[in-house]
Amino acid sequence: xxxxxxFQGKEYEIEILETNEGTKIRVGEKEFLFEREKExxxxxxxxxxxxxxxxxxxxxxxxxxxxxxxxxxxxxKKNQPLLHIYAMKMENEILAEKEGKITKxxxxxxxxxxxxxxxxxxx
Amino acid sequence: MxxxxxxxIESTQKEAIKRAKNGLAPWTVILAKEQTGGVGRKxxxxxxxxxxxxxxxxxxxxxxxxxxxxxIITSFYLAKIIYEETNIKPFxxxxxxxxxxxxxxxxxxxxxxxxxxxxxxxxxxxxxxNIKNFPKELKKKATSLLLETKKEINNQKFFKKITNTLKxxxxxxxxxx
Numbered sequence: 097x098x099x100x101x102x103f104q105g106k107e108y109e110i111e112i113l114e115t116n117e118g119t120k121i122r123v124g125e126k127e128f129l130f131e132r133e134k135e136x137x138x139x140x141x142x143x144x145x146x147x148x149x150x151x152x153x154x155x156x157x158x159x160x161x162x163x164x165x166x167x168x169x170x171x172x173k174k175n176q177p178l179l180h181i182y183a184m185k186m187e188n189e190i191l192a193e194k195e196g197k198i199t200k201x202x203x204x205x206x207x208x209x210x211x212x213x214x215x216x217x218x219x
Numbered sequence: 220m221x222x223x224x225x226x227x228i229e230s231t232q233k234e235a236i237k238r239a240k241n242g243l244a245p246w247t248v249i250l251a252k253e254q255t256g257g258v259g260r261k262x263x264x265x266x267x268x269x270x271x272x273x274x275x276x277x278x279x280x281x282x283x284x285x286x287x288x289x290x291i292i293t294s295f296y297l298a299k300i301i302y303e304e305t306n307i308k309p310f311x312x313x314x315x316x317x318x319x320x321x322x323x324x325x326x327x328x329x330x331x332x333x334x335x336x337x338x339x340x341x342x343x344x345x346x347x348x349n350i351k352n353f354p355k356e357l358k359k360k361a362t363s364l365l366l367e368t369k370k371e372i373n374n375q376k377f378f379k380k381i382t383n384t385l386k387x388x389x390x391x392x393x394x395x396x
Contacts (some may be wrong), residue, residue: 146293156283158335175240183313186290188331188338189236189281 139217151194155209159183164205166216170198178216181209194218221381225251231326232343235275239332239341245279248319248382256297259344266357270349270365272374276342276382278389283331283338285393290314290329292392293304294341295324295383301346304377322362323347344381348372 097113111122118131161170163180167170172192200217203209221244228234228251235249251274254267267273278289291314296310298317301324310318317325328343347363349371364372 111282116239156336156338157287184287184290186287186331188286188333191332193335 110177124156130132145186150176150219151184151196151219152214153178153193153218155181155215156190157215158210159188159190159208161203161205161207161209161215162187164201164203166198166201168201172196174215179203190215192218203215220386221246221247223249223384225249227251227253227255227374229256230259230343231275232330233342235277235341235343235361236330236332237320239277242362245277245339246386247277248274249277250274250378254345257259258343259328259345259374263346265328265362266347266350266353266375267345268350269292270315270351271363272344272346272348272378274344274378274382277345278340280337280339283328283336284334286331286333286338286340289340289342289393291391292388293327293344293385294367296325296388297346300377300381300384301325301364304372307367316395319362319364319367324362324364324367325359328334342385343386346377346381348374348377 098109109124110164113120113122118129121128160183161179162182165177165179172178172195174193174195175191176189181190190193196218197214199219202214202216209215231251231254236317238247238249252266253269253361254273255264257267259265267287291386293319294314298311301319305319307319309324312318313388315327315329316323321369325346329340330343331338332339347361349365350363351365353361
């Protein structure tokens with residue numbers, strides 16, 4: 097980019113150049129180099145979103161625990177079947193709401209549960 | 220409603236549950252002419268030779284409390300349709316077996332897949348429509364619409380009537396359409 101400025105009655109021709117080294121400003125025959133500051137290279141690391149909170153899975157309906165597919169200490173994936181509740185002659189398969197470790201199983205096979213009773217805790 | 224048809228399958232219900240877990244679209248129906256391992260309650264087998272009507276409907280996710288009602292409504296509407304077809308008053312052995320003249324003619328198996336507060340129901344229906352003979356051990360307990368009315372049922376029409384009725388009822392009640 098070239099332009100002229102008038103400073104104290106004297107005219108100067110100025111040219112501004114963007115180069116790899118930095119910004120060069122040429123004033124008449126003189127050249128001034130303004131080096132770029134070296135940018136620090138930073139790498140942002142995105143940690144995987146993990147939910148470390150404990151989650152209690154409760155009985156959606158009253159019924160009998162007809163099957164338990166997991167044991168304490170198991171690692172389960174989201175949507176993995178945990179247990180069956182047999183109610184109203186219907187089989188209800190309860191799936192894991194989140195991935196995690198089974199830290200507690202509150203029920204046993206054959207036991208009757210009421211709606212909202214805790215079944216399993218996942219952390 | 221999308222219908223996936225099989226000539227022969229182990230169980231429409233098992234197939235529907237498997238597909239529902241893999242994200243198959245709601246209102247998909249698995250229909251088979253014959254089942255080699257049709258399931259009833261508690262893992263009992265449902266006698267499923269050619270001539271009967273065997274299908275499983277995958278419903279859209281809904282509140283878990285609705286799922287209980289879905290099962291009961293299915294029983295009563297199926298009984299109503301059987302009555303309209305046969306003019307014989309059916310008996311609903313609550314909540315999932317339908318009898319004609321004291322013999323079982325249809326069964327409903329509802330299985331729910333529950334994640335959090337949402338449940339997804341898969342309704343399995345077996346109707347003994349055009350079964351001419353039952354094995355010795357079932358003869359006294361089971362019957363078919365053909366044996367009771369002495370006329371053959373159009374399985375395709377009967378299937379459409381059941382699925383269309385259930386879809387209309389459930390959409391009005393639970394799925395706001």
